[in-house]
Amino acid sequence: MKKFDELNYYEILKIPMNSSYFQIKQAYKDALSLYDQDSVLTYSLFTREERDEILKKIKDAHSTLIDENKRAAYDRMLVDSGQVKAPISFSANQYRSSLRSSGRTMADDDRLHSRVKEKISVEGIQNLSKEIFSKELLSGNDLKKFREALGVEIPEIHSITKISISVLNAIEENRFDRLPPNIYLKNFLKSYAKILQLDPQKVVDGYFKTISLSHPADG
Amino acid sequence: MAKIYPIGGGKGGVGKSFITANLGALIAKWGKKVVIIDLDLGASNLHTLLGMQSPSIGLNSFLNKTIHDLESAAVSTSIPNLFLISSFHCYMEIANLFYAHKMKIIEAIKKLSFDYVFLDLGPGTNFNMLDFFLTSKEGILICTPEPTSIENSFRFIKTIYYRKLKHMIKKHIFNSLQKNFYEDAVKPGMKPSDIIEIALKHDPEKEPLLRSQLSKFRFKFIFNQFRNNLDATLGNQFETICNRHFYSIFEFLGYVNFDERIQDAIFSKTLYVHRYPHTQSSADLKNIAAKIT
Numbered sequence: 038m039k040k041f042d043e044l045n046y047y048e049i050l051k052i053p054m055n056s057s058y059f060q061i062k063q064a065y066k067d068a069l070s071l072y073d074q075d076s077v078l079t080y081s082l083f084t085r086e087e088r089d090e091i092l093k094k095i096k097d098a099h100s101t102l103i104d105e106n107k108r109a110a111y112d113r114m115l116v117d118s119g120q121v122k123a124p125i126s127f128s129a130n131q132y133r134s135s136l137r138s139s140g141r142t143m144a145d146d147d148r149l150h151s152r153v154k155e156k157i158s159v160e161g162i163q164n165l166s167k168e169i170f171s172k173e174l175l176s177g178n179d180l181k182k183f184r185e186a187l188g189v190e191i192p193e194i195h196s197i198t199k200i201s202i203s204v205l206n207a208i209e210e211n212r213f214d215r216l217p218p219n220i221y222l223k224n225f226l227k228s229y230a231k232i233l234q235l236d237p238q239k240v241v242d243g244y245f246k247t248i249s250l251s252h253p254a255d256g
Numbered sequence: 257m258a259k260i261y262p263i264g265g266g267k268g269g270v271g272k273s274f275i276t277a278n279l280g281a282l283i284a285k286w287g288k289k290v291v292i293i294d295l296d297l298g299a300s301n302l303h304t305l306l307g308m309q310s311p312s313i314g315l316n317s318f319l320n321k322t323i324h325d326l327e328s329a330a331v332s333t334s335i336p337n338l339f340l341i342s343s344f345h346c347y348m349e350i351a352n353l354f355y356a357h358k359m360k361i362i363e364a365i366k367k368l369s370f371d372y373v374f375l376d377l378g379p380g381t382n383f384n385m386l387d388f389f390l391t392s393k394e395g396i397l398i399c400t401p402e403p404t405s406i407e408n409s410f411r412f413i414k415t416i417y418y419r420k421l422k423h424m425i426k427k428h429i430f431n432s433l434q435k436n437f438y439e440d441a442v443k444p445g446m447k448p449s450d451i452i453e454i455a456l457k458h459d460p461e462k463e464p465l466l467r468s469q470l471s472k473f474r475f476k477f478i479f480n481q482f483r484n485n486l487d488a489t490l491g492n493q494f495e496t497i498c499n500r501h502f503y504s505i506f507e508f509l510g511y512v513n514f515d516e517r518i519q520d521a522i523f524s525k526t527l528y529v530h531r532y533p534h535t536q537s538s539a540d541l542k543n544i545a546a547k548i549t
Contacts, residue, residue, distance in 0.1 A: 039500070040500060040501070040503075041500040041501055044500070051496070071496070071497070072495055077401075077406060077490075078406060078494055078497055079497060080403065080495055081403075081407040081410060082405075082408075082410055082497070100477070184449065206393050
């Protein structure tokens with residue numbers, strides 16, 4: 038059982054990582070009342086300093102998680118430091134992006150989805166897709182060509198996946214030295230592929246083969 | 257081997273004996289062989305709750321060697337499969353039990369061949385009570401949803417930790433030419449982790465041992481005399497708080513609703529779950545009994 042000091046912000050508020058804004062607000066209120074100095078449970082348990090420290094941590098948890106950008110950074114930190122096993126799922130990111138201050142909504146994402154779907158059924162695009170995937174290798178140029186053919190912009194991919202624009206550019210320009218560690222890259226490529234409605238595994242395999250050929254020494 | 261459940265809690269009158277008797281009766285009715293040992297020494301009255309006269313055989317017979325094993329001190333009750341070891345006829349000063357007697361009882365309890373052994377403990381936090389509670393890793397705390405009772409429960413947990421720490425100091429070599437050090441360092445009003453933290457500070461290399469010993473405890477707790485107008489999340493919150501701020505695992509077993517007829521049952525010397533089997537409180541007791549079997 039984890040002690041209080043070991044809990045992350047989600048655990049402090051007792052909420053899952055994909056909680057909505059409303060859930061966070063409610064959980065924050067509950068946590069404050071549990072550690073309030075008049076709480077029937079905890080009034081005798083802590084010194085004033087200990088209580089202040091606990092309440093401060095609860096407030097930090099709240100102010101971080103209700104702020105879209107701070108929350109994304111915190112989530113990344115949890116993943117990077119290994120405190121959370123799996124990377125935040127694509128759907129959680131997608132959901133969160135719907136809450137962004139830029140005013141993007143789920144509807145925008147859905148619209149992009151149907152736009153891509155429509156385009157992809159066009160014959161020319163289908164041929165392009167076949168041409169790209171007939172090779173074992175898949176380069177950034179292929180991805181870029183395909184994305185442009187679908188009429189999807191880099192910022193659109195960024196706003197849904199939260200992959201930074203510089204990383205997206207590095208992927209498309211084959212600037213392998215600028216790419217993040219493989220474990221992240223893999224997930225980024227999958228997210229990217231999903232938006233273009235490509236087979237994520239094929240994209241990952243093809244792209245990694247291209248990378249490995251560029252540094253034969255690494256195997 | 258028998259499953260041993262010591263039933264304690266800092267405060268008197270929170271319903272320890274009432275809950276012990278009724279849980280014991282329910283589990284016995286489900287076909288398990290159950291014995292309740294009345295260890296509220298010097299104030300024993302469990303037989304009355306079970307609707308019996310004070311049995312002439314009991315703990316006294318075991319201590320004065322009239323009988324040689326504790327098992328034979330168990331008398332049957334009006335409920336099949338439910339047995340009682342009473343301490344009613346023990347010597348008048350039994351509340352200050354001799355150390356050798358205490359150890360003899362504890363060793364004998366561990367050897368009993370029943371399915372379930374309930375230890376009905378007295379209030380307060382005296383050494384005997386604590387040592388009986390430490391007979392098992394799975395003690396049950398009874399408290400009522402009042403601030404005083406909750407506060408006492410925390411104090412009880414703290415004292416259990418402290419007692420356990422003392423046992424460990426005896427057994428293992430702590431940095432303690434200053435065994436008394438811990439005694440001096442402990443101030444009233446400290447929370448359990450304070451005591452542990454003092455120990456960790458002075459014997460840092462014992463940290464894994466201490467943590468692993470304390471994490472073996474699985475405290476269970478019941479809120480008795482619960483009223484419907486109270487906050488129904490209290491039990492779960494108590495569980496959260498204990499798991500976060502103490503060193504063991506805590507499990508909330510449930511509420512037992514307040515019912516005026518509990519008083520009736522006690523006055524008429526009949527077992528509540530038998531007299532009023534279909535009330536909310538009886539349903540609560542059944543749920544709890546199911547959780548611990």
